[in-house]
Amino acid sequence: MEYETIVGLEVHAELNTKTKIYCSCRNAFGLEVNTQICPICTGMPGTLPTLNEKVVEYAVKMGHATNCSINNVCKQDRKNYFYPDLPKAYQISQADIPLCEHGYVDIMLDGEEKRIGITRIHIEEDAGKMLHNDAFQGSLVDFNRCGVPLIEIVSEPDMRSSAEAKAYLETLKSILQYIDISDCKMEQGSIRCDVNVSVRPKGSTEFGKRVEMKNVNSFSGAMRAIDYESNRQIEALERGEEIFQETRRWDDMKGMNFVLRSKEDAQDYRYFPEPDLTTIYIPLEKVEELKKTIPELPNAKIKRYVKELGLSQTDAELIAENLPRCGLFDECVSIGGVSPKNISNWILADVSKYMNETGKDISESNLTAEKLVKIINLIEDGKISNNSGKIIFDEIMKNNADIDTVISEKGLAQISDDSALEKIVNEVLAANEKSVNDYRGGKTNALGFLVGQCMKASKGQANPAKCKELVLKYLNG
Amino acid sequence: MELYEMSASELSLMLKEKKCSSEELTRSVLSRAKATEEKVGAYLTLCEESAVSKAREVDAKIAKGEKLSALAGIPIGIKDNISTKGILTTCASKMLYNYVPPFDAFVMKKVNAADIVVTGKLNMDEFAMGSSTENSHFKKTHNPHNLDCVPGGSSGGSAAAVAVGSAVISLGSDTGGSIRMPASYCGVVGLKPTYGAVSRYGLVAFASSLDQIGPFGRTVKDTAALFGIICGHDNMDATSADREYPDFTAALKSDVSGLRIGIPKEYFGDGVDESVKQAVMDTVRELEKQGAKLVDISLPSTKYALNAYYIISSAEASSNLARFDGVKYGFRAENYDSLTDMYEKTRSEGFGDEVKRRIMLGTFVLSSGFFDAYYKKAKLVAMDIVREFGEAFEKCDVIATPATPGTAFKLGENMGDPTKMYAADICTVTVNIAGLPAISVPCGKVNGMPAGLQFIGRKFSEQTLLNSAYAVEQLTGEVRPVNV
Numbered sequence: 001m002e003y004e005t006i007v008g009l010e011v012h013a014e015l016n017t018k019t020k021i022y023c024s025c026r027n028a029f030g031l032e033v034n035t036q037i038c039p040i041c042t043g044m045p046g047t048l049p050t051l052n053e054k055v056v057e058y059a060v061k062m063g064h065a066t067n068c069s070i071n072n073v074c075k076q077d078r079k080n081y082f083y084p085d086l087p088k089a090y091q092i093s094q095a096d097i098p099l100c101e102h103g104y105v106d107i108m109l110d111g112e113e114k115r116i117g118i119t120r121i122h123i124e125e126d127a128g129k130m131l132h133n134d135a136f137q138g139s140l141v142d143f144n145r146c147g148v149p150l151i152e153i154v155s156e157p158d159m160r161s162s163a164e165a166k167a168y169l170e171t172l173k174s175i176l177q178y179i180d181i182s183d184c185k186m187e188q189g190s191i192r193c194d195v196n197v198s199v200r201p202k203g204s205t206e207f208g209k210r211v212e213m214k215n216v217n218s219f220s221g222a223m224r225a226i227d228y229e230s231n232r233q234i235e236a237l238e239r240g241e242e243i244f245q246e247t248r249r250w251d252d253m254k255g256m257n258f259v260l261r262s263k264e265d266a267q268d269y270r271y272f273p274e275p276d277l278t279t280i281y282i283p284l285e286k287v288e289e290l291k292k293t294i295p296e297l298p299n300a301k302i303k304r305y306v307k308e309l310g311l312s313q314t315d316a317e318l319i320a321e322n323l324p325r326c327g328l329f330d331e332c333v334s335i336g337g338v339s340p341k342n343i344s345n346w347i348l349a350d351v352s353k354y355m356n357e358t359g360k361d362i363s364e365s366n367l368t369a370e371k372l373v374k375i376i377n378l379i380e381d382g383k384i385s386n387n388s389g390k391i392i393f394d395e396i397m398k399n400n401a402d403i404d405t406v407i408s409e410k411g412l413a414q415i416s417d418d419s420a421l422e423k424i425v426n427e428v429l430a431a432n433e434k435s436v437n438d439y440r441g442g443k444t445n446a447l448g449f450l451v452g453q454c455m456k457a458s459k460g461q462a463n464p465a466k467c468k469e470l471v472l473k474y475l476n477g
Numbered sequence: 478m479e480l481y482e483m484s485a486s487e488l489s490l491m492l493k494e495k496k497c498s499s500e501e502l503t504r505s506v507l508s509r510a511k512a513t514e515e516k517v518g519a520y521l522t523l524c525e526e527s528a529v530s531k532a533r534e535v536d537a538k539i540a541k542g543e544k545l546s547a548l549a550g551i552p553i554g555i556k557d558n559i560s561t562k563g564i565l566t567t568c569a570s571k572m573l574y575n576y577v578p579p580f581d582a583f584v585m586k587k588v589n590a591a592d593i594v595v596t597g598k599l600n601m602d603e604f605a606m607g608s609s610t611e612n613s614h615f616k617k618t619h620n621p622h623n624l625d626c627v628p629g630g631s632s633g634g635s636a637a638a639v640a641v642g643s644a645v646i647s648l649g650s651d652t653g654g655s656i657r658m659p660a661s662y663c664g665v666v667g668l669k670p671t672y673g674a675v676s677r678y679g680l681v682a683f684a685s686s687l688d689q690i691g692p693f694g695r696t697v698k699d700t701a702a703l704f705g706i707i708c709g710h711d712n713m714d715a716t717s718a719d720r721e722y723p724d725f726t727a728a729l730k731s732d733v734s735g736l737r738i739g740i741p742k743e744y745f746g747d748g749v750d751e752s753v754k755q756a757v758m759d760t761v762r763e764l765e766k767q768g769a770k771l772v773d774i775s776l777p778s779t780k781y782a783l784n785a786y787y788i789i790s791s792a793e794a795s796s797n798l799a800r801f802d803g804v805k806y807g808f809r810a811e812n813y814d815s816l817t818d819m820y821e822k823t824r825s826e827g828f829g830d831e832v833k834r835r836i837m838l839g840t841f842v843l844s845s846g847f848f849d850a851y852y853k854k855a856k857l858v859a860m861d862i863v864r865e866f867g868e869a870f871e872k873c874d875v876i877a878t879p880a881t882p883g884t885a886f887k888l889g890e891n892m893g894d895p896t897k898m899y900a901a902d903i904c905t906v907t908v909n910i911a912g913l914p915a916i917s918v919p920c921g922k923v924n925g926m927p928a929g930l931q932f933i934g935r936k937f938s939e940q941t942l943l944n945s946a947y948a949v950e951q952l953t954g955e956v957r958p959v960n961v
Contacts, residue, residue, distance in 0.1 A: 039580050043800050045573070045681040046560040046582060050715045080796050080843075082820055089799030141804070270843035272852060275685035275793055277715050 001201050003237070005230040006208070007165045008157035008196040009222075011172055012150050013182045014126065014189070015058045020147035021125050022049030022092065027149065029188045033131070033142040041147035043087030048276050051076070055149040056099065056280060057290060058181040059123045062151055063100025064291045065175045066118045072282040074099055076123075076274040081267055084141050085128035093124035093152075095271040099280070105175070106299050107167040111313055113299075116168050117156030126150050151181075157196065157207065162226035169193065169219045170321075174298040177323055186218050195222055195250075197229040199237065208233070209243040213250045213257055225250040229257060301326060309333065309340035318348055324362040325352065331369035338376040346376060350393055366400040367393075374403055381416075382463045388412035416463040418470075421454075424462060425470045428453045439475050447471065480505035481642040482958050485551045485699040486726075488645065492539060492550045499539070499550030502645075503532035503594050506552040509958075510596065510643035516961045518618045519628075519638035521557050522565045522598040528552065535592045546591035547702045547726065553588060554644030556635050557598040558605055559690065560679035561585055564595075568681050569613035570603045572827035573807045582679020583714065584648060584690050584707045591706045596644055599634030603829045604798060605655055605683040607631050608901040611892055612831045619888070620662060621959040622926055626885035629659030629901075632693070636663035639693045642958030646703050647693040652683050653786050654881075654905025656691045657917035661880035661929025664919045665956055666700045666946060667693050669905075671936045672912030673718035675704075676711030682797040684790035685716075687909040695956040697918065697947045701725035704939060720937065728940055731948040734768025738945075739873030743779040744904055750883040756928040757879045760920040763952050764945075774869045774876065778861040779907055785862070786906035787835075787899060788842050788855035794832075795839025801827065834895065863911045870935050875945050878904050880917035880929030904931060914939050918946035919953055 020027050023040035040047040063070050077095035103118035126148040131140040153172060159165045173191060176182040183190050195216050198208040211229060216222050228250075233243050247266075248257040261267075296304075298320045305316035319329050325347055332343045351372070355362060375392055378384045384392070384407060391410065395401035407413050415421055429436055432453060439446040447468070454467045480488065480502045491497045507525055514520060535550040555561060558568045560578035562585070567573045581589065588595065602612035610618040610633025618633045620626040621641040628637040632649025636659030639647050649656045651669035660667025668691045675690045682688060692703035705726060710719040738761055745754050765771050803809035803823030810822035828836070842851035869876060882903055891898040908915040913933055920930035932945045 039578075042805070044578070044580070044806075045566075045568075045576070045800065046558075046578065046677075046679040048678050048714050050713060078796050080799060082799065082802060084802075084804045084816070087800060087805060089802055090796050268845050270796070270840065270845070270848075272792060272796070272843050272848070275716075276682075 001238075003199045003230075003234045004202045004204075005161055005226065006157045006198045006200065007159035007162070007226055009155045009159070009165060009168065010194040010196070011153040011155075011169070012192045013153065013172075013176055013184070014191075015055060015149040015151060015181050016183050017052060017054045017058065017149055019052055021052050021055050021123070021149035022147050025147065029185075029190070031144060033144060036144040037146065042143050043089075043146075049092060049274075051277055051280070052149065055123055056282060058149075059099045059121060059151045060282065060287060060290045061179050061181055061294060062153070062176070063103065063121050064294050065179050065297060066100070066103040066105050066121065066153070068100035068103030068118055068121060070100055070282070070287050071097055072284060072287050074280050076277050076280070077271045078274050079269040079271055081269060083127070084139065085130050085146075087128070087143065087146060091125055091127065092274050092277070094122035098122035105168070105171050107164065107171045108299065108302065108317075109164055109167045114164065116158045116164075119154040119156055121151050121153050124150050124152060157198070162223040162230075165195070165226055166219050166223050169222060171299065174321060178295055178297055179293075189217065192217060193222060195225055195229075197226055197233070198243070199230055199233045209245045211243065211245070212247045214247060214260060215250050217252065221250065221252045224252065224255060225257065228255060232257075305340075311341060311344050315344050315348060319344055328362050328367075328369055328372070332373050335369055335373045338373055338380055342376050342380065343372070346372060350390060354397055366396050371396055371403065378403075382414060382466065383416065384412050384414050385464065388414070411459070411461065413461060414463045415458055415461050416466055418466075421462060421466055421470055424454055424457050425467065425474060428457050429471070429474055436475065447475070479509070481509040481645070483645075484696045484955060485548055485645050485694065485702060486696065488551055489547060489549070495539070499532035499535040499594060500529060502550065503528050503552050503596070506596055506643065506645060509641070510638070513621070513641045513643055513961055516619060516624055517621055517637050517641050517643070518616045519554070519599055519634040519641065519643055520597045521567060521569065521600050521615055521634070524564060524595060524597045527564075528594050528596045531592075531594045535594065538592065546593075546706060548646070548706060549592035550594060552594045552596045552645050553703075554596050554599045554635060554638045554647040555585070555588075556601055556632050556647070556649045558601060558650055558681040558683075559584060559648060560681065561595070561598065564598060566598065566681065567615070568604045569601045569615055570828065570832070571614045571808055572801045574614070576807045578679070580679065583676035583711045585679065587707050587709070588648075593706070599632070599638055599644075599647060601634055602631035603832050604681070604794070605631040605650055605652055606794070606831050606835055608654070608658060608898050609886070609888070609891065610634060610659070611888065612829055614829055617888060620885045621961050622664060623885065624961065625887055626926065627662065627888050629662035629881070629885060631655040631659075632667075633659045635693050636660050636665055636667065639663070639665045639695055640956075640959055641961055645695075646699050648690055648703075648707070649693055650680055650683075650688055650690050651909065652687045652790060653909050654902045656693065657880045657905050657915060657929065657931055658901065660693060660917040661919075661931075662885035662927065664922075664927025664959070665693055665695050666697050666916065666918050666950075667691065668700050668704055668916045668939065668942070669908060669914060670704060670708060670939060671718070671914040672909075673716050674708045674722075674914070674937065674939070676709075676714040676717045678711055678713040682793075684793040685797060686793060687786075687790055689909075695958070697943055697950045698726055698729060700916075701729055701943045704943075718937070723940055725940055725943055729947050730944055731951045732768075733764050733945065733948045736764070736769040736875065736945065737772050737873040738764065738769050739772050739774040739869055739876040741774050741776045741779070741869070741876055741878060743776050744878035748882055748900065748903065749879055750923070752923040753879045753881070753883055753928050756921045756923050757877065757930050760930055760949055760952065761877050764948055767948065772873045774872055776862070776865045776869060776907065778858060778865055781858045782862060782907045782910060783899060783903055785855040785858035786902070786910060787838065788851050789859065789910070791835040791839035792843050792852050793839070795836045795843065798828075798832065798836055803827070831895070859910045862907050866907075866911045866913060866933075874934070875938075875941055876933040878931045878933065880904055880931040884923050884926035884928055908933055912936065914942055916942040916946045918949045919956060920949055921953060
C-alpha cells in the first residue's frame with residue numbers, strides 16, 4: 001500500500017530583544033553560567049513578572065509576516081510542571097488565546113509553491129538549562145536562559161514530506177531574519193522544533209495517530225527525524241500493528257527515536273490565567289503601525305526577481321536568502337541603468353566571495369550600491385573590461401579607492417572608439433598577412449590569434465568584443 | 478505610661494519635641510516583646526541589634542533637624558511573609574526555615590526609607606493559610622486578651638504584637654481576611670487596602686489575585702499614617718495601580734453626617750454571633766445619631782463567596798507554592814533516590830497539613846476536566862460579587878458588617894474541622910474577591926473579647942473607610958496595649 005506522511009511543526013524561536021521577557025536582565029547567549037539572572041527570572045519567592053512590551057511587538061510582527069490575525073486583547077497563562085530548570089515550577093505562556101492565529105506561509109519546493117497554515121503564534125518564557133558533566137556529581141542548572149523570550153509557532157498538519165518540512169523551516173527562518181526578531185542561530189538553540197508525524201494510506205482523508213518528537217535541534221535533523229518516524233509508522237502498519245499517540249525523543253546521533261511518554265502519561269499542565277499579569281491590550285493603531293514595518297518578505301522577493309527582473313529561480317533564491325545581499329541588490333536595482341542579471345552575477349560571485357573570505361558584512365565594507373552600479377555600468381558601456389572591473393572592485397574593498405582614479409592610474413580605460421580601434425586593427429592585419437591568409441583559407445582559429453595581437457598592440461586596452469567585430473568585418477569584407 | 482504603650486502619633490510628636498529618643502522607644506518595645514513573648518508568641522525573629530542601630534540613626538537625623546516621615550523612629554513588626562533583605566523570611570513554614578531573601582519587598586523599601594524601625598518578623602499561619610495562626614510550623618501565638626484564645630489569622634502575630642505593645646504598628650497581608658480577622662480578634666485596627674494600592678512585590682504569594690499587604694495600628698490615625706507610607710505605584714508589580722494618594726492622616730475626620738452606611742442583610746444572618754451583630758448594630762446606630770444614614774442593602778451572592786474564595790485562592794496557591802521544590806533554597810528532604818522522590822519527600826515533609834490540603838484542592842480544581850466546573854464557575858461567582866457590590870455602592874458610601882462571625886475562639890477548637898475554620902472568613906472574603914478596601918475597627922467587647930466592625934468601601938476609598946473607623950474610635954476610645 002502507498003502511504004502519505006503528514007507533518008506538523010511547533011517551532012520555538014528565541015527573540016532577540018535586549019532584555020528578558022519578565023525582568024530587566026540581559027537577553028544574551030554564551031555568557032558565564034548564572035550571571036544574567038536576578039530574583040525575578042530565578043523565581044525567588046515574592047518576585048513578580050512585568051511584561052517586556054517589545055516581546056509583544058516582535059510577536060505581532062511575526063504574526064503579520066505570516067498573515068495571522070492578531071488578538072490585540074489577550075492574556076497570559078501559567079503552564080504548571082516541575083523541573084529543576086524551571087524555578088517557579090510554571091512557565092508563563094499563552095493557552096487558549098494566542099497573540100496571533102489563523103495565518104499561513106507559502107513555501108517553494110522544486111519551483112512549486114505550497115501554502116502551509118499557521119495555527120497560532122504565542123509568546124512565552126524559556127526555561128534554564130541543565131548541566132551534566134563528568135567534572136561534577138549530579139546535575140547543575142544554568143538559569144541564564146530563564147526568561148529569554150520565545151515565540152512558539154504552531155503549523156497546521158499541512159506538510160507531506162520531510163522536504164516540505166525543511167522548506168517550511170527555512171521559510172520561517174528567513175522571515176524571522178528579515179523582520180529581525182530572532183538571531184536564528186541553530187547551534188545556540190535559538191530555533192528549536194517539536195515535530196508531529198502521522199501516516200495514512202494515500203487517498204485517505206482521515207488522519208492517523210500522531211506521534212510527537214522532541215529534541216530535534218537542526219533542520220537536517222528534522223528531515224531525518226521525519227523520515228525515520230514515517231518509515232517506522234509505515235512498517236508498523238504493514239506488520240498489522242497499531243500506532244499509539246505518544247511522545248518520542250529523537251536521538252540524532254543514533255538516527256532513531258525512543259518513547260518518552262505515552263498518551264496516558266501525558267502531563268496535565270493545569271493552565272490557568274496568570275494572575276500576576278494584566279490583560280495584554282494593543283491598540284489597533286499600534287497593530288497597524290507594526291504591520292507597516294514588515295518589509296517585502298523572501299518569497300515575494302524571489303517571485304519579483306524572477307518575474308520582473310528576469311533572474312533565474314536559483315539566483316533569485318540565493319540573493320533573497322541573505323538579507324544584506326538582497327538589500328544591496330535591491331538598492332542597485334533602484335539606482336538602475338544596469339541589467340539586474342549583471343548585478344546579481346556580481347553579488348553572487350565577487351561580492352559574496354569577498355564577504356565569505358573576510359567574514360565581513362557588506363555594511364562593514366567599503367562597497368556601496370553606487371560604486372557597484374558604476375563598475376557594472378562601465379563594463380556594460382564597454383569602457384572597461386570585465387577583468388578591469390574586478391581589479392577596481394578589489395581596490396575598492398582593500399583601499400577604498402576612487403573608481404576613476406584606479407582606471408586612470410592603472411590605465412584600465414578600454415578603447416571602444418571605432419576610429420582608434422580601426423587604426424590598430426589595420427596595422428595588425430597588415431603586419432600579419434600570413435594569418436589573414438590562413439583565416440581566409442579556412443583556418444578559423446587564426447581569428448583568435450589576430451584579435452590577441454590587436455589586444456597586445458593596444459596594451460590590453462582595446463575592447464576585445466569590438467576588436468573581434470572589426471577584425472571579422474575586415475577578414476570577411 | 479511606658480513608651481511602648483503610646484500610639485505612633487503621640488510618639489512621633491515626642492520624638493520631634495525630643496521628649497524621648499527612638500532608641501529609648503525601641504528598647505521599650507523590644508523589652509516589652511521579650512517580656513510578653515513567652516505568653517503571646519508574636520515574634521518569629523526579633524531583630525534587636527539592627528533595630529537599635531536603626532533607631533540611633535534616626536535619632537542622629539532628628540538631632541540634625543532633618544525633615545523626617547510621620548513614622549520615623551517608630552518600631553514596626555513585619556509579617557514573616559514579607560521579604561526582608563538579610564532577615565529570615567520563613568512564612569512560618571519548615572519549607573523556608575532558613576530562607577533569607579536577597580532583596581527587600583517594595584513595602585520594606587518604603588518602610589526603610591521612612592526611617593521606621595523594624596523590630597522583627599511576626600508569626601502567621603504557614604504561607605498565610607489559616608484563620609488562627611495555629612498553622613505556624615514554629616509556634617502558636619496567643620490572643621493577648623485571653624491567652625487561651627487564638628489571635629486570629631493569618632496575620633495573628635501582627636495583630637497580637639500591636640495589641641500587646643510588642644510593636645507600635647505592624648504590617649500584615651490579607652488574602653481572605655487575614656488582616657481584618659486578627660485585628661477584630663485582638664481588638665486593634667487593620668486595613669486591607671484596595672487591590673493594587675500596595676505593591677505585592679516581595680510578598681511571598683499565596684493567591685496573587687487576592688493578596689494585599691496592609692497596616693495594623695492601635696489607632697486609626699496610626700493605621701492611616703502607615704498606609705500612607707506603603708501605598709503607591711510600583712512598576713515591579715503589574716497589578717499595581719498608578720495613581721496619586723491623599724495625605725490620609727491630614728484628611729482624617731470623624732464627621733459622618735450624610736454618610737450613607739449600607740447594612741447588608743446577608744452579613745447579619747445565621748452563623749453570625751448574636752452579640753457580635755448587636756455590637757456592630759449598636760455602633761452604627763450611634764453613627765446614625767451623628768447624622769449618618771443607614772441603608773438596607775443586599776449582596777445575595779455572598780452565600781457562594783466562601784466556596785468561590787477557596788477554589789480561586791487554592792488554585793493560585795497550588796501554582797504559587799510549586800516553586801518550593803527543594804532545588805534552590807529552603808528545606809530539602811535528606812534522603813531521596815531520584816528527582817521525583819526528592820520533590821515528593823521535600824514537599825511532603827516541608828509543608829504542613831493545611832498548606833498541603835490547599836495545594837491538593839487547588840491542583841484538583843485546575844485539573845483538566847474539572848477546570849470549568851470549579852475554577853471557571855468560581856470566577857463567574859466573582860463577577861457576580863463585583864457587580865452586586867457595584868450596585869450596592871450606588872445606594873451607599875460604605876458598607877458596615879461584623880468583621881468576623883464571632884469573637885476569638887479557643888486554641889485547638891477548630892483545628893479538627895477545616896470547614897468550620899474556613900467559615901470564620903465568611904465576612905471578609907467577598908472584599909478580596911471584589912478587590913475592594915475594608916477596615917476592621919474595634920467596636921466594643923462581647924463576653925470580654927474584642928469585636929470588630931468592618932467597613933467596606935469602593936475601590937480606592939480608603940479615606941472614607943479611615944474616616945468611618947475614626948468616627949467609631951471616637952465612640953470606643955483609642956486602644957492601649959493589653960496587660961498579660
